[in-house]
Amino acid sequence: MTASSTATAFATARAEGRSALIGYLPAGYPSVEGSINAMRAMVEAGCDAIEIGLPYSDPVMDGPTIQAAAQQALDAGVRTSDVLDVVAAVAETGVPTLVMTYWNPIERYGVERWAGDLAKAGGAGLITPDITPDHGSAWVEAADAHDLDKVFLVAPSSTDERIALTAEASRGFVYAAAVMGVTGARDATSDLAGPLVRRVRATGDIPVAVGIGVSNGDQAAEVAAFADGVIVGSAFVRCLLDHAGDEAAGLDALRALTTDLAEGVRRGQN
């Protein structure tokens, strides 16, 4: 299976004069099949790329919403191999499909084995919140060997030197954490995001996507005015949590939110 290119998705959005919309859900919530249905609904409603969370027992960067869904997935017995099944199913839609994961499950699976299996499943790459390029050489080597994207994070606290290091090591895009804090929807967009995106852009032309805190079309439009991509996670997860036990209602909520956000990234053309 050939992985869809994240770079192509950003290039397409850029050609349309807009930001890309990247949606996050954890694999295995509310079930493996349910998560596949949910992500496909997000693609149909306008997500340009999908970020699939690998549920982990100790998610330091996640807030209560994502942690709750991921914990329920773990309690239901979701395995790393299930995540690859979700990747394969979502990648069939043709959108680039990345896995967002903490590091230990990958190390346990075997870094090289993981990279190979992810590529085979059609995955585009990995977003790694708890490894930085300077402590991630094993992943960098494996990703390069399998032509996978390496998405590292920058934060408002990052020095210029570290931003340059991260941008240089990343492939696909750079994930700009818009706030100093964990994932979760917030009432107002961060005033730290714009300057951070500008600092990354000063290092080259790799796309920069902003995550953490965006939950509606208006916020997406604000961020789209200065970023190449808008990443939304907790708000999508909330759609499913709020309709636990009613998959159809959850999918309707996901489609409605995706449509709102997709319109937002187009309103906020940069």
Place this chain on the structure above:
Amino acid sequence: MSQQTTETTSPTTRYDADERGYFGGTWGGRFMPEALVAALDELTLAWHDAMADPAFVADFERVLRDYAGTPSRLYHAERLSETVGARVLLKREDLNHTGAHKIRNVLGQALLTKRMGKTRVIAETGAGQHGVASATAAAWFDLDCTVYMGAVDTRRQALNVARMQLLGAKVVPVESGSATLKDAINEALRDWVASVDHTAYLFGTAAGPHPFPSMVRDFCRGIGDEARAQCLEQYGVLPDAVAACVGGGSNAIGLFTAFLEDEGVEIHGFEPGGDGVETGRHAATIHAGEAGVLHGARTFVLQDEDGQTVESHSISAGLDYPGVGPQHSWLAADGRATYTPVTDTQAMEAMALLSRTEGIIPAIESAHAIHGALEVAKRLGREKGPDATIIVNLSGRGDKDMGTAIEWFGLGDAEEGPEADLEQAAKEATQ
């Protein structure tokens, strides 16, 4: 002490971490969100700078001496020694202010916090010893203090929750995950990501991302430096062995560090074996764990085949942690130290024995070390005679654990006291 402390801030021996925080090239490191990298770099620089500053080191020594009550005594437990046929020396960290070795670490980190100009500290705690120590240091240094504690632990250590509150700290029960120490660490890290500009994280053990394993070790290494000097002064020889309990491993690494290059000194760590390693209900991380990444460091971790952290178990909340400090992982992999599990029952028997023979009620953490050390002492006595010497770190006192002891031994009824049970427990501890 100042010279020794300063030397350890850079990798001068094969047992120290390299500049990136790896012990033995493999264990440790920094697997953390980018948002915290600047803070960890700032902390690393501040710690190196402080340890190279004689004024800071002198301040630290003064606070330890005048406030915490160090050097702690090295005490010959004569009756205990008679039971095993070797000389058993107890490093009496239980006599420190707040009742444990933890005060050394927090006073060091709090002093560093003041030097860095930060106004708030956060901490995680399992048994409550580190939380109480952090709240104490925060009160003394006039810092705001928030302590994260697993909700399960707040119930089994209610007395320490009250202590922390009386000292002015806010105690936040953590309900996520297994609601124990590992989840308290996760929550504290989340707080720190959002508050790092004015908040210092007083990490409670020699684990976590670089520089915490090395920094906490350096603030605790006075345990071993003192014990080594005291042993030489009192007996004219180095001990044949040293022993300590290992959860995260701060008291153990504090003792071990002084002896790492004394090749004739055996080094023994005793891990919480819970109901028995074979039952799966334990926290014997080195003995039964696998290499992995937890809380920012590569170390031994109790984990399943997918790399998910497995819930640990120990009768001692202070040892109930599925990871371990990375330097211990290196010492185990290198063969310099030996790590052995001790079950809940063995630890409680040792608690009874020490109470009955020496009039000292140890923390259950320390009781693990007592049990393991007595086994080593019996062997040393057979091999080398009654002058064979082992130093055991009595890392804390048992006041906080009386609720557990009451339940375990059925204490508290004056008419129907559990005399026979206690006698039996003490007897079994020496067999």
